[in-house]
Amino acid sequence: MAETILMKGNEAMAEAAVMAGCRHFFGYPITPQNEVAAYMSRRMPQVDGVYLQAESEIAAINMVLGASAAGARAMTSSSSPGVALKSEGLSYLAGCDLPAVVVNIQRGGPGLGSIQPSQADYFMATRGGGHGDFHMIVLAPNSVQEMFDCAFTAFDLADKYRMTVNILADGVLGQMMEPVVMNSPKMAELPAKDWAVTGTGGKRKSNIVNSLYLKPEALEQTNIERYKRYAVIEKEEARSESYLMDDAEICVTAYGASSRVARNAVDMAREKGVKAGLIRPITVWPFPKGVFLEAAGRVNSFVCVEMSMGQMIEDVELAIRCKKPVAFCGRTGGMIPDPEQVLAAIMKDGRLS
Amino acid sequence: MEYNMVVAGFGGQGVLFAGKFLTYVGMLGGRNVSWLPSYGPEMRGGTANCSVIISDRPVGSPIVLKPDVLIAMNLPSYDKFEPLAAPGALVLVDTSRITREAARGDVTTFMLPAARMAEENGLNGLANMILAGMLIGKTGLCTDEEARQALIKTIPPRKAELLEKNMTAIMLGKNA
Numbered sequence: 001m002a003e004t005i006l007m008k009g010n011e012a013m014a015e016a017a018v019m020a021g022c023r024h025f026f027g028y029p030i031t032p033q034n035e036v037a038a039y040m041s042r043r044m045p046q047v048d049g050v051y052l053q054a055e056s057e058i059a060a061i062n063m064v065l066g067a068s069a070a071g072a073r074a075m076t077s078s079s080s081p082g083v084a085l086k087s088e089g090l091s092y093l094a095g096c097d098l099p100a101v102v103v104n105i106q107r108g109g110p111g112l113g114s115i116q117p118s119q120a121d122y123f124m125a126t127r128g129g130g131h132g133d134f135h136m137i138v139l140a141p142n143s144v145q146e147m148f149d150c151a152f153t154a155f156d157l158a159d160k161y162r163m164t165v166n167i168l169a170d171g172v173l174g175q176m177m178e179p180v181v182m183n184s185p186k187m188a189e190l191p192a193k194d195w196a197v198t199g200t201g202g203k204r205k206s207n208i209v210n211s212l213y214l215k216p217e218a219l220e221q222t223n224i225e226r227y228k229r230y231a232v233i234e235k236e237e238a239r240s241e242s243y244l245m246d247d248a249e250i251c252v253t254a255y256g257a258s259s260r261v262a263r264n265a266v267d268m269a270r271e272k273g274v275k276a277g278l279i280r281p282i283t284v285w286p287f288p289k290g291v292f293l294e295a296a297g298r299v300n301s302f303v304c305v306e307m308s309m310g311q312m313i314e315d316v317e318l319a320i321r322c323k324k325p326v327a328f329c330g331r332t333g334g335m336i337p338d339p340e341q342v343l344a345a346i347m348k349d350g351r352l353s
Numbered sequence: 354m355e356y357n358m359v360v361a362g363f364g365g366q367g368v369l370f371a372g373k374f375l376t377y378v379g380m381l382g383g384r385n386v387s388w389l390p391s392y393g394p395e396m397r398g399g400t401a402n403c404s405v406i407i408s409d410r411p412v413g414s415p416i417v418l419k420p421d422v423l424i425a426m427n428l429p430s431y432d433k434f435e436p437l438a439a440p441g442a443l444v445l446v447d448t449s450r451i452t453r454e455a456a457r458g459d460v461t462t463f464m465l466p467a468a469r470m471a472e473e474n475g476l477n478g479l480a481n482m483i484l485a486g487m488l489i490g491k492t493g494l495c496t497d498e499e500a501r502q503a504l505i506k507t508i509p510p511r512k513a514e515l516l517e518k519n520m521t522a523i524m525l526g527k528n529a
Binding site (some may be wrong): 114115172261263264337 | 373376377380386387388389390392393412413415416418463505
């Protein structure tokens with residue numbers, strides 16, 4: 001077994017990406033994700049990989065598109081305003097059906113906002129992240145170990161479904177250090193990249209990677225085909241973790257850093273005899289609807305905890321088809337909820353139910 | 354067992370390093386740990402702090418709002434975090450830089466001129482580790498050998514020659 005070491009989330013994720021075979025990283029500086037690029041700049045030359053600091057976030061995402069079109073495992077990383085700049089490239093990646101891994105270490109917004117941790121890019125991440133009909137798979141780790149593990153998952157899912165996987169973390173997860181065991185999982189069996197533009201050698205028909213369709217009938221058809229793939233993903237790839245949900249009467253829900261605060265609050269509620277539990281989405285697209293709908297049949301109410309003005313709450317309400325009340329508890333702008341604040345929301349909701 | 358620590362001071366005093374060392378002490382002791390640095394504009398303005406949690410239970414939120422251990426290495430940090438300390442907290446203060454008395458009567462405050470002691474013992478810049486050593490002395494957090502092992506993990510290989518000086522600083526604080 002690999003040694004347990006203390007590492008920052010940003011660095012653990014970067015190392016995992018290298019271990020997963022990523023040899024092309026294109027970045028641009030922004031707090032609080034700078035450790036990702038800094039780590040890659042040291043590490044890539046050691047593995048004969050490419051580290052390139054682009055002239056902008058937009059350039060970086062288009063470099064990812066180029067590397068991916070040539071069949072490489074490619075990655076870029078940024079924080080909220082920088083990811084917003086990448087939205088054009090994200091749409092082109094989707095239109096070209098190219099795999100990519102894009103990291104968002106979220107900070108407060110809108111605008112330049114703050115550099116403190118936030119979860120206010122949930123809509124941007126889960127509603128596609130650019131123009132046109134498309135989705136990204138969005139992974140939401142909540143520990144340094146998961147930051148490490150999710151990089152492998154991200155590259156495998158990206159290659160499996162030929163699409164962008166977005167790792168949606170935040171300043172807490174990027175900056176904090178926790179013990180991490182750097183075990184490399186077994187490589188998934190993945191389809192050959194026979195679509196990549198690697199040169200025909202005069203032996204096969206040219207591959208074309210393109211997102212422009214002048215005939216709307218053809219474009220409609222590609223979009224329909226793509227959404228069939230999304231339907232498979234929604235069925236098979238939704239992930240979540242349930243904590244103390246077996247006898248829960250109140251379901252607290254949160255992802256990423258705020259799920260750690262929520263878990264503290266659930267423990268505190270239990271100490272007071274209130275039967276609270278926690279559902280933590282690990283993928284926020286696809287959203288683990290089934291787990292929520294099932295819980296809605298058993299609990300009296302939900303409390304959604306976020307570092308935003310309330311975005312995931314809409315997915316919770318949709319998932320449970322508004323069968324039970326969903327209260328919101330959050331902070332925004334780079335502020336982090338206090339477990340006491342979440343506990344108060346649980347207790348208030350507990351009295352209502 | 355659970356410690357919720359804040360280590361705070363000026364940038365350059367080694368508060369992040371001392372916090373990382375204490376995190377390794379907890380980890381090598383088989384406990385759950387987390388370390389979270391301040392990375393905001395205050396770092397550019399000179400003050401730095403980190404939250405360290407060492408616990409028998411899984412660590413939930415890594416943010417320490419009510420420290421039960423506070424190491425304060427400058428006055429702005431002491432002024433900021435002393436009011437937040439949990440009742441009964443252990444507060445370690447470097448009196449080389451902080452001259453005021455403790456404001457709280459419901460916490461246990463230990464005063465030590467750590468920066469001056471470091472200077473007098475040829476350990477410039479190691480006031481942080483003198484205070485970490487004092488914490489180990491007051492809490493019995495780890496054995497001397499465990500402290501040494503944690504130091505080996507914390508000090509980057511290219512600075513390995515600093516191990517003994519750090520260890521001397523820890524022992525100085527522990528026996529103070």
